[in-house]
Amino acid sequence: MAHKLKLHCDNVSKTFIQKGNQEVPVIRDVTLDVYENEFLVILGPGQCGKSTLLKIFAGLETPDTGYVTLDGQPIVGPGPDRGIVFQGYMLFAWKTVRDNVELGLKLRNIPKSERRDIGQHYIDMVGLTGFENHYPHQLSGGMKQRVGIARAYANSPNIMLLDEPFGQLDAQTRMFMQKETARIWEQERRTVIFVTNNIDEALYLGDRIILMEGKLPGTIKTSYDIDLPRPREHTNIDLLKLRATITDNTELVL
Amino acid sequence: MSGSSIANETIDHSKNREPFSFYKFITNKYFLNVVSIVAFLLIWDYVAKEKIFRDSLARPLEVVDQLYMLTYMKFAGTNLAGHIWASTQRVLIGFIAASIVAVPLGLFMALNKYVNAVVKPLFDLFKPMPPIAWVSIAILWFGIGEMSKVFIIIIGTFVPCLLNAYNGVRLVDPDLYDVVRVLGGNRRDEIFHVCFPASFPAVFAGLQISLSSAWTCVLAAELMNSRDGMGFLIKRGMDTHQPTLVLGGMVLIAAAAYGTSLLVTLLEKKLCPWKRTIENL
Amino acid sequence: MAYKEVTVKQPLLLTVLPYVSIAAFFIVWEFAVSSGVIPNELLASPSQVVSTFIDKLSNPNPDGAVMATHAWTSVQEAFIGYLLALLVGIPLGLAMGWFNVVEGLFRPIFELIRPIPPIAWIPLTVFWFGIGLAGKVFIIWIAGIVPCVINAYVGVRMTNPTLIQMARTYGANDWQIFTQLCIPSSLPMVFGALQLALAYCWTNLVAAELLAADSGLGFLITMGGRLGRPDIIVLGMICVGISGAIIGFIIDRVEKKLLAGIRR
Numbered sequence: 001m002a003h004k005l006k007l008h009c010d011n012v013s014k015t016f017i018q019k020g021n022q023e024v025p026v027i028r029d030v031t032l033d034v035y036e037n038e039f040l041v042i043l044g045p046g047q048c049g050k051s052t053l054l055k056i057f058a059g060l061e062t063p064d065t066g067y068v069t070l071d072g073q074p075i076v077g078p079g080p081d082r083g084i085v086f087q088g089y090m091l092f093a094w095k096t097v098r099d100n101v102e103l104g105l106k107l108r109n110i111p112k113s114e115r116r117d118i119g120q121h122y123i124d125m126v127g128l129t130g131f132e133n134h135y136p137h138q139l140s141g142g143m144k145q146r147v148g149i150a151r152a153y154a155n156s157p158n159i160m161l162l163d164e165p166f167g168q169l170d171a172q173t174r175m176f177m178q179k180e181t182a183r184i185w186e187q188e189r190r191t192v193i194f195v196t197n198n199i200d201e202a203l204y205l206g207d208r209i210i211l212m213e214g215k216l217p218g219t220i221k222t223s224y225d226i227d228l229p230r231p232r233e234h235t236n237i238d239l240l241k242l243r244a245t246i247t248d249n250t251e252l253v254l
Numbered sequence: 255m256s257g258s259s260i261a262n263e264t265i266d267h268s269k270n271r272e273p274f275s276f277y278k279f280i281t282n283k284y285f286l287n288v289v290s291i292v293a294f295l296l297i298w299d300y301v302a303k304e305k306i307f308r309d310s311l312a313r314p315l316e317v318v319d320q321l322y323m324l325t326y327m328k329f330a331g332t333n334l335a336g337h338i339w340a341s342t343q344r345v346l347i348g349f350i351a352a353s354i355v356a357v358p359l360g361l362f363m364a365l366n367k368y369v370n371a372v373v374k375p376l377f378d379l380f381k382p383m384p385p386i387a388w389v390s391i392a393i394l395w396f397g398i399g400e401m402s403k404v405f406i407i408i409i410g411t412f413v414p415c416l417l418n419a420y421n422g423v424r425l426v427d428p429d430l431y432d433v434v435r436v437l438g439g440n441r442r443d444e445i446f447h448v449c450f451p452a453s454f455p456a457v458f459a460g461l462q463i464s465l466s467s468a469w470t471c472v473l474a475a476e477l478m479n480s481r482d483g484m485g486f487l488i489k490r491g492m493d494t495h496q497p498t499l500v501l502g503g504m505v506l507i508a509a510a511a512y513g514t515s516l517l518v519t520l521l522e523k524k525l526c527p528w529k530r531t532i533e534n535l
Numbered sequence: 536m537a538y539k540e541v542t543v544k545q546p547l548l549l550t551v552l553p554y555v556s557i558a559a560f561f562i563v564w565e566f567a568v569s570s571g572v573i574p575n576e577l578l579a580s581p582s583q584v585v586s587t588f589i590d591k592l593s594n595p596n597p598d599g600a601v602m603a604t605h606a607w608t609s610v611q612e613a614f615i616g617y618l619l620a621l622l623v624g625i626p627l628g629l630a631m632g633w634f635n636v637v638e639g640l641f642r643p644i645f646e647l648i649r650p651i652p653p654i655a656w657i658p659l660t661v662f663w664f665g666i667g668l669a670g671k672v673f674i675i676w677i678a679g680i681v682p683c684v685i686n687a688y689v690g691v692r693m694t695n696p697t698l699i700q701m702a703r704t705y706g707a708n709d710w711q712i713f714t715q716l717c718i719p720s721s722l723p724m725v726f727g728a729l730q731l732a733l734a735y736c737w738t739n740l741v742a743a744e745l746l747a748a749d750s751g752l753g754f755l756i757t758m759g760g761r762l763g764r765p766d767i768i769v770l771g772m773i774c775v776g777i778s779g780a781i782i783g784f785i786i787d788r789v790e791k792k793l794l795a796g797i798r799r
């Protein structure tokens with residue numbers, strides 16, 4: 001990979017305070033490089049600190065030790081150069097699809113007509129044409145997450161951070177959304193960091209998979225490069241071999 | 255809004271026709287509702303006619319008659335509409351004055367913890383005191399005029415307005431703030447795009463509670479001391495032992511309270527089109 | 536897994552401010568009255584209220600009874616009315632929630648009576664029961680029953696429909712589902728009604744006593760008003776507030792005990 005370095009995460013650790021006075025170490029000594037236009041998947045079971053890691057990249061949490069840089073600049077807070085798609089959709093129930101998608105543009109004071117054009121472009125891209133004036137409660141789960149994706153893309157971020165975006169969807173919708181995500185990524189090449197707990201999703205989408213340890217505090221276990229052509233098939237034999245390797249390397253801690 | 259849902263499935267609402275059954279008919283909801291209302295009126299009428307409470311209960315038709323009479327006859331200086339308006343006016347003035355101050359203050363308290371630390375204990379101090387307990391001191395302070403009645407209503411409506419606005423903001427999903435910040439918004443954007451709209455339903459719930467409290471307060475104030483209003487009708491009926499007047503006043507105030515609460519509901523539907531309607535109650 | 540414990544400090548200002556605020560309130564009040572900014576005919580200072588309170592503990596003048604009598608009268612009325620409201624309202628609400636026939640018969644009457652403020656019943660109760668205990672208990676009963684019925688009804692209605700279907704597949708009949716499933720699952724809502732009903736009862740008790748009584752805390756307030764004695768009015772208001780808060784606190788405790796196993 002002779003790509004340019006995009007995001008660099010150096011020895012990051014984070015501890016949370018729980019129930020007022022309990023110290024819970026969530027991430028310990030995570031070092032990680034992400035390259036330009038790479039689709040990186042962070043794979044790990046529930047409760048392994050991967051969402052917290054993403055929040056640190058987003059600037060929503062500050063690491064206790066270590067630092068994160070984006071394009072060489074240290075990350076000090078949230079900003080529109082990073083687009084985030086949240087697990088629980090996090091749409092604004094009081095805004096229509098259009099207003100949700102255009103919110104980031106509006107916050108950056110982009111004139112209305114331009115806003116309308118950009119918003120419409122991304123609404124079309126995620127396949128929600130015709131639903132611009134619907135409120136989120138009128139949409140199905142898959143459609144809500146499309147709004148979430150469009151909202152993040154509309155801000156034209158440098159890097160996309162997706163936090164288990166399809167965790168609440170049923171299996172079929174999930175597969176379909178994975179296909180859509182791959183399609184959108186091919187169409188709008190961006191650096192993507194995708195957090196998931198689903199091995200098949202990771203294999204289907206990722207250029208590289210970072211496997212996290214299955215318990216707190218979260219640490220990086222290994223990483224796998226996937227040099228398979230796209231679009232991929234879930235039943236591809238190389239993919240299945242890799243799947244077996246990763247599964248063998250994952251012990252479940254219950 | 256319910257009709258425009260875009261689920262993947264289409265639901266067929268047409269049911270197969272069932273054969274007529276007597277049991278089904280008498281347990282039908284609407285049939286039972288009619289039975290219930292009719293029985294209620296008949297029992298009321300019977301109890302009044304047989305003078306079970308001696309002469310202290312009027313028959314339903316007598317109450318209607320009394321109300322009708324008041325529409326064209328002046329009673330204590332004004333007709334029925336005048337009395338209704340007198341009470342409604344007090345409620346509206348007190349309610350609007352209180353909500354204009356209390357809702358912003360509640361939102362502000364939720365947004366600034368220092369303001370909260372100063373103001374909240376004072377409200378906790380006054381909260382357990384029923385607004386009606388203020389009647390005597392209000393009369394002492396403001397005399398028996400309009401001011402003392404409006405004061406009671408303000409006392410009664412202020413706290414629920416404030417607390418609901420306060421809780422409305424505090425119960426907002428904090429992750430929604432993250433969304434605004436990630437999209438490049440500042441604190442002001444968080445407040446205008448998340449706090450205010452998200453707390454709207456709670457604010458309206460508070461307004462509803464306040465309104466019902468306002469009617470109770472205006473009634474209490476008018477029962478204590480007044481020259482017009484629906485509470486005055488009830489009080490006059492009490493003093494001169496006219497059950498028709500008392501019951502007429504009760505019917506009127508119930509209708510007025512119901513009407514204003516309906517107005518607030520309509521306003522909420524208008525202002526919060528995103529809010530899903532929750533069935534019943 | 537055991538976690539290391541640490542102490543988290545709140546800014547000192549935030550811990551102190553509430554006390555400062557309350558202290559300032561009482562100091563301003565005391566000073567405003569004693570310096571004459573607010574005339575003494577309109578408001579009594581906190582110190583005057585305290586001395587009136589000590590005096591009223593043993594002196595039945597000028598309103599005819601000592602403090603304990605007033606408090607006891609009010610608590611007694613409130614408690615009887617409250618209990619009756621719970622005893623009637625909760626079963627009625629539960630039944631309305633589950634049995635369509637009960638709902639069909641009682642809901643319309645309930646909806647007719649609900650918008651009438653309870654204190655509007657005062658004149659009728661005075662006609663019917665006089666100004667004694669029974670009349671006030673009736674007012675309080677009317678006030679308390681509304682939240683009981685609503686919460687019990689909503690509680691049953693909110694029972695998870697999947698659980699009901701599960702019970703049906705196990706062969707439970709309507710009555711068994713009602714008693715074994717709907718009632719337990721509605722308990723958190725029902726307990727919510729306890730606090731709400733109490734607040735309603737207490738408010739309306741004061742109103743009832745203001746208009747028709749010969750003892751009780753509300754009566755004390757009225758007498759204070761008639762005699763032009765702000766110290767007695769304020770004393771009555773504070774007593775009403777404090778006793779309401781104490782009863783609320785007790786019910787909150789009982790509720791927490793009883794619900795310990797239900798709420799997570």
